[in-house]
Amino acid sequence: MTKKCDVAVVGAGIVGLAHAWMAAARGKKVLLVERSAVASGASIRNFGMVWPIGQPAGELHRVAMRSRELWLALAKQSGVWANACGSLHLAHRPDELAVLEEFVAQNQNGEINVQMLTADETLRRTPAAKPEGLLGSMWSDTELCVNPPRAIAAIPSWLSSRYGVDCEFATTVCELADGTLQSSDARQWQADRVVVCSGIDFQTLLPEAFAQSPLKICKLHMMRTAAQADAWRIGPHLASGLTLRHYSSFADCPSLAALQQRVREETPELDRFGIHVMASQNELGQVVLGDSHQYDADISPFDRSEIDELILRELRRQFVLPDWKIEARWHGIYAKHPDREMLEIEARDRVHVCVAPGGAGMTMSFGVADRFWNRITGQAASL
Structure with missing residues (x-):
């Protein structure tokens, strides 16, 4: 049986969590799929610094400050630890x-x-x-401190309880065609829009899109x-x-x-x-x-x-x-990405790739995802 959703997000690192949250906060029915039992890539292997000071004045700094605002909102609602330490x-x-x-x-x-x-x-x-x-x-x-392993592990359950996000862990999406996602254990989902947040895995899904990128x-x-x-x-x-x-x-x-x-x-x-x-x-x-x-x-x-x-x-x-x-x-x-804050492309119709925040994933992901869903839906997030 093929389940249906508005948005499917592949990858539950910080970029994927950001997209799942910002889509759900705009009323979308969201599926979040992660190949591991808990995300264990770069998102849990960093300082836990939300670091606006590292972004130059202008659009990038504004996105970082929006991320900061969203981190504080998440911490207040979910109990995830975030310290406004400067x-x-x-x-x-x-x-x-x-x-x-x-x-x-x-x-x-x-x-x-x-x-x-x-x-x-x-x-x-x-x-x-x-x-x-x-x-x-x-x-x-302006800087915040979070605990990456704990935050990345806790946010999915909060998304599930707060927004009804369907979280499928230990699930590898191995095929993606016409909005249909198929896992390695033969389950299927149909999504109106797909966002692939696959970290450094450039081979499993949409390899042609990654092959043309300068990452x-x-x-x-x-x-x-x-x-x-x-x-x-x-x-x-x-x-x-x-x-x-x-x-x-x-x-x-x-x-x-x-x-x-x-x-x-x-x-x-x-x-x-x-x-x-x-x-x-x-x-x-x-x-x-x-x-x-x-x-x-x-x-x-x-x-x-x-x-x-x-x-x-x-x-x-x-x-x-x-x-x-x-x-x-x-x-x-x-x-x-050598020139941008993140690689954001529409690889196929209504299928997006959002990866490569560099060393600024904790700082930029929430703000970048919020900007993306503002553009896609024309709606602000309802937190």
Whole structure:
């Protein structure tokens, strides 16, 4: 028997969950299909940073801020933990401080609300900034922290109870034609519209669409400490001066080139492995640490201990933790579009591909999905 729905979403990572929610919030009857018992890809292998500060002013920053708004609404309604912690970019070198000061000056009257803090002011915000050599920091109040494994596992049941979303886990869709989805166990569904959110699986469904796309694959290394004792908290998300090399929001700062050149000359191994260091802390007190970036042909299934050692070396230069004991290590692999926030195409009539938010899935997915369903339906979400 073929079941019918308005919208079928394939993939229950953060992009798929976002599309299932935003379609259901517009009154659509939604089917959510996931091949695993619980999504276990890049969506659970990240810092849990909702990070508007990493998006440049304009449309991308507005989408990120809409995502933030939606995360807070979801947390309020579902009980999923989300902490409005803000963020600090630390400066331990003069060129890092210069870039931050330029960024603040560029956004003095703009939509990105940031301010410079002195070293003393920084240390009052967080006990985790290394005081030796600290020159100051940039504060932003817009960032959120979520716990990715817990959030990704909890959201489907909330979608089911709140909106009646039909969640089919441990189910692989192996064929898609004329709005009919067929699973590997021979079940079928008929959907008026299909959204494929398949992460880095470019082969199972619509391979012809992916073959024509310019997507890159990125591997990252991350770690997590044991829970810090005595309810110790880092406070806001922490980023280092190395992070300024990574996010496009800082690209227009005149001093960035000198910072990049200095890193190339002093620590070329960081560029080799795409390392910059950040830290977040979940509700359990565990501190999530990272990360590195290797692309395409440089990606190996084998994790190099050298990369973890370099990440920890740089973290210890910037941050202070009571307990550096590493409880877990992992790598994640995600897809990234070189020019856009995400790959969004209509591969066939009423069959859409929405993948590759890069390293900004937690930040951008809700806002991108909301924009997509606004365009498709002409309706705002009813939350």
